[in-house]
Amino acid sequence: xxxxxxxxxxxxxxxxxxxxxxxxxxxxxxxxxxxxxxxxxxxxxxxxxxxxxxxxxxxxxxxxxxxxxxxxxxxxxxxxxxxxxxxxxxxxxxxxxxxxxxxxxxxxxxxxxxxxxxxxxxxxxxxxxxxxxxxxxxxxxxxxxxxxxxxxxxxxxxxxxxxxxxxxxxxxxxxxxxxxxxxxxxxxxxxxxxxxxxxxxxxxxxxxxxxxxxxxxxxxxxxxxxxxxxxxxxxxxxxxxxxxxxxxxxxxxxxxxxxxxxxxxxxxxxxxxxxxxxxxxxxxxxxxxxxxxxxxxxxxxxxxxxxxxxxxxxxxxxxxxxxxxxxxxxxxxxxxxxxxxxxxxxxxxxxxxxxxxxxxxxxxxxxxxxxxxxxxxxxxxxxxxxxxxxxxxxxxxxxxxxxxxxxxxxxxxxxxxxxxxxxxxxxxxxxxxxxxxxxxxxxxxxxxxxxxxxxxxxxxxxxxxxxxxxxxxxxxxxxxxxxxxxxxxxxxxxxxxxxxxxxxxxxxxxxxxxxxxxxxxxxxxxxxxxxxxxxxxxxxxxxxxxxxxxxxxxxxxxxxxxxxxxxxxxxxxxxxxxxxxxxxxxxxxxxxxxxxxxxxxxxxxxxxxxxxxxxxxxxxxxxxxxxxxxxxxxxxxxxxxxxxxxxxxxxxxxxxxxxxxxxxxxxxxxxxxxxxxxxxxxxxxxxxxxxxxxxxxxxxxxxxxxxxxxxxxxxxxxxxxxxxxxxxxxxxxxxxxxxxxxxxxxxxxxxxxxxxxxx
Numbered sequence: 001x002x003x004x005x006x007x008x009x010x011x012x013x014x015x016x017x018x019x020x021x022x023x024x025x026x027x028x029x030x031x032x033x034x035x036x037x038x039x040x041x042x043x044x045x046x047x048x049x050x051x052x053x054x055x056x057x058x059x060x061x062x063x064x065x066x067x068x069x070x071x072x073x074x075x076x077x078x079x080x081x082x083x084x085x086x087x088x089x090x091x092x093x094x095x096x097x098x099x100x101x102x103x104x105x106x107x108x109x110x111x112x113x114x115x116x117x118x119x120x121x122x123x124x125x126x127x128x129x130x131x132x133x134x135x136x137x138x139x140x141x142x143x144x145x146x147x148x149x150x151x152x153x154x155x156x157x158x159x160x161x162x163x164x165x166x167x168x169x170x171x172x173x174x175x176x177x178x179x180x181x182x183x184x185x186x187x188x189x190x191x192x193x194x195x196x197x198x199x200x201x202x203x204x205x206x207x208x209x210x211x212x213x214x215x216x217x218x219x220x221x222x223x224x225x226x227x228x229x230x231x232x233x234x235x236x237x238x239x240x241x242x243x244x245x246x247x248x249x250x251x252x253x254x255x256x257x258x259x260x261x262x263x264x265x266x267x268x269x270x271x272x273x274x275x276x277x278x279x280x281x282x283x284x285x286x287x288x289x290x291x292x293x294x295x296x297x298x299x300x301x302x303x304x305x306x307x308x309x310x311x312x313x314x315x316x317x318x319x320x321x322x323x324x325x326x327x328x329x330x331x332x333x334x335x336x337x338x339x340x341x342x343x344x345x346x347x348x349x350x351x352x353x354x355x356x357x358x359x360x361x362x363x364x365x366x367x368x369x370x371x372x373x374x375x376x377x378x379x380x381x382x383x384x385x386x387x388x389x390x391x392x393x394x395x396x397x398x399x400x401x402x403x404x405x406x407x408x409x410x411x412x413x414x415x416x417x418x419x420x421x422x423x424x425x426x427x428x429x430x431x432x433x434x435x436x437x438x439x440x441x442x443x444x445x446x447x448x449x450x451x452x453x454x455x456x457x458x459x460x461x462x463x464x465x466x467x468x469x470x471x472x473x474x475x476x477x478x479x480x481x482x483x484x485x486x487x488x489x490x491x492x493x494x495x496x497x498x499x500x501x502x503x504x505x506x507x508x509x510x511x512x513x514x515x516x517x518x519x520x521x522x523x524x525x526x527x528x529x530x531x532x533x534x535x536x537x538x539x540x541x542x543x544x545x546x547x548x549x550x551x552x553x554x555x556x557x558x559x560x561x562x563x564x565x566x567x568x569x570x571x572x573x574x575x576x577x578x579x580x581x582x583x584x585x586x587x588x589x590x591x592x593x594x595x596x597x598x599x600x601x602x603x604x605x606x607x608x609x610x611x612x613x614x615x616x617x618x619x620x621x622x623x624x625x626x627x628x629x630x631x632x633x634x635x636x637x638x639x640x641x642x643x644x645x646x647x648x649x650x651x652x653x654x655x656x657x658x659x660x661x662x663x664x665x666x667x668x669x670x671x672x673x674x675x676x677x678x679x680x681x682x683x684x685x686x687x688x689x690x691x692x693x694x695x696x697x698x699x700x701x702x703x704x705x706x707x708x709x710x711x712x713x714x715x716x717x718x719x720x721x722x723x724x725x726x727x728x729x730x731x732x733x734x735x736x737x738x739x740x741x742x743x744x745x746x747x748x749x750x751x752x753x754x755x756x757x758x759x
Contacts, residue, residue, distance in 0.1 A: 031096040032419055034070035034359065035104035037063050037083050044068075045108055050083045055133050055200075061359070070359030075224050076100075076131055076202045078565060078612055083108060093564035097129045098202055098222055099209060101424045101468060127512045127557035127569040128206035130608065134199050136617045139665045139675045141704035141723040144248075144269070146195050150221055152661040154606030154621040155205045155573070157654060157683065160735055160744055161189055161275050161590065164219070165654045166205060167553075167575050168602025168627030170583060171216025171520065176223050177295070177309055179349035179368045182215065182409050182432065184523035189275060190289065190315035190343040196250060197265040197293050199224040205606075206555045206573055207514040210464040210480025210498050211415070211428055216520040216549060216581060225263070225295045225309060234713050234759055235264075242752030245272030245286070261297045275590065276734055276744035277320035278329040284337065285320040289313070303355040313345040319590060322743075328736045329743035330389040331398070334382040339589070344373040361418035368413070373406040376591060384445050397445045401589050405438035405525055424468040434458045434488070436524040458488025458524045466498070474504040486521030492548040494519035508561040512571075518551035522581055526594040547579040547596055568609040575602040580629050582652070590742060598631025598644045600652070614672060617665040627655040651687045653735070658684040673712060673719075679704040688736050700732035702746065711758040719756035724749065 033052060037045045044067025052059045054077050063069045063083075074096050081092045083106055090106035130153040142148035150156055150164045150172065159165045166172060174181040174192050181192050195201060202222040204212075212220050235253035240246070248269035255262055267289065274287025291313035298306045319339035322329050349368035356362060383400030390396055411432030418425050440452045466480030478500040485493040498516030505511045527546045557571030580597035604625025611618040629652050631644035663679040681704075685697035704725050711719025729749040737743045 030073040030075055031098060031100035031102060032070065032072055032360070032417075032424070033074050033079070033081070033094065033096060033102045033104065034068070034419075035081075035106055036067045037069065037085075037090060037106045037108065038067055039087050040107055040109060045083075045085050045087060048083055048085045048108075050081065050106070052079050052081050054079045055135055072355045072359040072362055073353070075200065076129075076222070077133055077200055078131075081106065095131075095565075095567070097131070099211070099424075099426065099468075101419050101470075103473075127510075127555070127559045127571045128204050128514075130203045130205070130610070132195075132201045132203075133612070135710075136612070136665070137195050137198070137201065138710065138721075139617065139677045139706060139708075140663060141677060141679055141706040142725055143195055146191050146193050146201070146221070146223075149195055149201055150203055150219065151681075152619065152621060152663065153203050153205055153219070154571070154608050154623045155604065155625065156219060156623075157656045157659050158681070158734075159654045159686075166218025167573060167604075168625060168652065168655070169216070169218055169549075169575070169577065169580060169600065170654075171218050171581065173212060173215050173217050173220045174223065175221065176347070177225050177307070177349065178222075178351065178364070179309065179366050179413065180411065180430070180432070181347065182370060182434070182523070184407075184525045189317055189341065190313065190345065192345075193223050194265075194267055194291060194293075197225065197252075197267070206553065206571065207500050207512070208498065208516060208518070208553075209478070210466040210482040210496070211426065213464070213482045213496060213519060214430065214460045214462045214484045214486070214521060215523075217518050217551075225293065236711055236713070236719075236756050236758040238754055238756040240752055240754035243750045244748070245270065246750060246752050247271075248754070257296075259298065263295045265293045267291045273747050273750070274317050275320055276746065278322040278331060278737075278743045278745070279320070279324070279326065280731055280745050282747075283321050283323060284318045284339075286318045287316065289315045291315075303357070305351075305353045305355075307351050307353075309347065309349045311345070311347045313343075315343045315345075317341045317343075325389055326743075328733065330737055331386065331742060332389060333386045337382040337386070338379045339383070340377045342373075342375045342377070344371075344375075346371045356418075360420070361416070363416050364414070366413040368409075368411055370409040371406070372409075374403070375405075376401060376403040376589070378402045378589070380441075380443050384443055399445070400443040401441070401586070401591070403438070403440045403591070405436065405440075407437075407523075407525055408435040409433070410435075422470050425466070427465040428463075430460070430462040432460050434460070434524050438525060456489060456524050458521075459486065460521055461485045476500075476502045478502070480516075484519040484521070486548065488521070488524050489527040490522065490546055490548065492519070492521065494548075494550060510559045512557045512559060513555070515552075515554045518549075518553060520549040520551070520581060522546050522548060522594060526581070546581075546594060549581045549596075550578045552576045565612040566610075568607075570605070570607050572605045573603065575600075577601070577629075582629065585742060596633050597629035598633055599647055599649070600627070600629035601649065602627045615667045618663065620660075620662045622658075622660045624658055625655075626657065627652040653687060656683050656686055658682070671712070673710040675706075675708060675710070677706045679706075685733075686735055697733050697736065700730060700746070702730050702732075703727045708754075711756040713758040716758065719758065721754045721756075722751070723754075724751045726750065 046065050048063045050061055050069045052071050059071050061069050076096050076098050078095050083090045085108050088108040090108045137143050147162045147164050151158045156164050156166045204220040233255045238250040240248045251266045253264045270288040272286050273282050274285050277285050293311045296308045321333035321337050323335045325332050347370045351366040353364045378401045380400035386398040387395040413430050415428030435457050437455045442450045462484050464482040468478045470476045480498045482496045496517035500514040503511045553575050555573040559569040561567050577600040580600035582597050583592040586593040606623040609620045628649040630647045630649045633644045660682040665677040668674040681702045684699050688695040705727050706723040708721030709719055726749045732746050734744040734746055
């Protein structure tokens with residue numbers, strides 16, 4: 001803990017000590033926009049001002065002697081590109097994704113005209129990139145959890161305790177302003193980032209570039225923090241209250257300190273319903289969160305940027321219980337049981353970016369650190385009196401658990417990028433060390449207490465190189481190679497080639513194909529032996545046999561841009577996995593212990609439609625998939641994957657054949673600040689007992705809604721939002737106890753009113 005505080009203090013002081021010139025701050029998850037400005041006769045227009053304007057980002061540059069211009073670091077999103085000259089005006093609309101190279105031909109004419117943006121790299125991942133701007137996020141009913149945002153894209157289903165499961169398997173990769181946010185599967189209920197603190201969220205569900213790897217990649221979630229790109233100083237205070245004991249307060253402030261641009265966000269919230277519960281009506285399920293986030297951006301000059309992210313969070317959860325026997329939930333707790341989990345999280349990163357003089361390249365270095373602590377305070381006296389009701393009606397006593405573990409991550413990321421007329425080359429290295437300290441106690445009736453105190457170190461190293469080659473304006477070939485190496489309780493390495501081909505077969509229509517290998521090292525805190533004790537005895541020796549996951553991912557799709565801001569895609573995917581990293585329940589707690597499935601597959605088809613305009617934000621996703629696994633082994637099961645004999649594929653417990661999400665936001669008024677949103681979630685239900693054969697929970701369909709008005713800093717007018725989660729109060733079963741996880745019911749309706757005062 002002291003080390004984390006020292007690093008946070010040092011990063012803050014080092015950042016504030018730099019003296020810089022004023023220049024627009026730029027986020028770290030970016031693409032390149034470049035082009036030429038000409039007259040209709042193709043004669044270049046020199047030294048003309050070109051402006052690139054997005055929701056909260058405005059950049060300007062000037063054309064050179066050849067009429068060329070470049071914006072080297074453009075945060076992902078939708079933009080308008082404009083140039084006004086004596087010869088006329090040129091105007092274009094375009095979309096930018098992370099690591100995309102968007103080439104535009106602007107032609108100045110006497111009257112305003114629009115020129116379509118032509119991307120020579122065809123976006124890089126045209127059928128797998130999904131973006132949510134700050135304006136879109138603010139209008140969604142469930143906008144206070146990053147998980148709820150991720151679960152709206154194709155291929156992602158909402159699993160236990162709101163965990164997103166992408167393309168059939170656990171584990172997402174998160175990035176904040178281009179720095180990694182490592183996580184483990186082992187029982188982190190708190191969210192990594194509050195989406196109300198961010199400027200935009202981008203989600204890749206496939207076609208992963210070579211720069212991503214080393215951890216599980218059901219999806220890659222890029223987050224741009226909010227604030228430093230917003231013009232001017234000011235802030236806002238938001239207060240909210242509603243059903244289920246919900247209350248929250250949020251303070252944001254943007255200001256300058258010397259020449260630094262600073263954004264600060266302070267959040268506090270509580271509710272009587274925190275986790276999905278084993279009973280239809282929640283018992284003992286309160287939660288509270290307090291988090292603070294600050295971003296400091298210091299442009300050293302027009303081409304150099306120094307930026308720091310600092311965050312601190314404490315989240316507490318009461319662990320929900322069931323005191324009355326229910327056939328769907330055989331675990332029966334003693335009334336008054338008081339199991340509580342506390343999660344502490346601190347993160348810091350310091351990034352330096354140097355952009356080339358011509359705007360076609362940059363070098364970037366990011367040292368970062370994360371400290372995480374999870375303390376599970378079990379009520380041992382009552383937990384050992386709890387029972388599970390067996391199928392024959394008899395009772396079996398349960399066990400109690402206390403756990404306190406902390407992990408310190410420290411790493412550095414370095415990358416270099418350079419684009420030419422036909423190539424966009426990027427290479428980099430990621431190095432991180434993980435330092436684990438864990439203390440666990442398991443109490444079983446009639447046996448001595450079992451304690452497992454362990455400390456260990458591990459490393460992950462990733463080296464990659466990739467090139468986006470555009471031999472013609474309609475064809476892009478993105479080839480990459482990545483090497484991953486990990487150490488710890490278990491180690492491994494893999495060389496992973498990745499190849500993507502995008503062919504514009506018609507104006508606005510891209511045919512897409514991708515194949516790649518992925519490597520996922522298990523985190524140190526995932527490789528635990530605690531769960532085996534409940535199934536064997538306290539005298540067993542540690543068995544650290546959990547193996548790294550190795551995936552082969554293939555997709556073929558068709559993307560169509562119907563109009564600026566209106567896009568759709570149809571995509572078929574196939575994921576084949578060796579040594580699947582999956583989860584089971586740790587004792588009779590909601591904590592997760594990780595094990596291997598020897599093999600796994602996930603195959604499906606997904607559809608997405610997305611619209612973003614001045615008055616309408618809308619999205620629709622529909623996915624059909626089958627997620628299967630076989631050969632259960634490793635970790636909790638006390639024998640290694642290579643000794644598995646039965647490799648019969650069975651549905652995973654999160655295998656939901658059909659899933660769909662949709663939202664529609666309409667904006668009203670002359671200033672378009674008033675909005676109304678309707679959002680739905682549909683699913684055909686998870687297997688009831690996947691290890692015993694077929695059978696599924698009933699189909700569910702939930703509706704959320706929000707209505708409100710954005711605050712206006714210029715006039716000082718208040719903003720407000722009235723949101724409703726699960727408007728129809730559909731309390732469907734998310735899961736039924738199946739020997740691997742507990743029963744969970746979906747939360748009831750919750751209506752919350754929030755009011756915002758700007759300045």
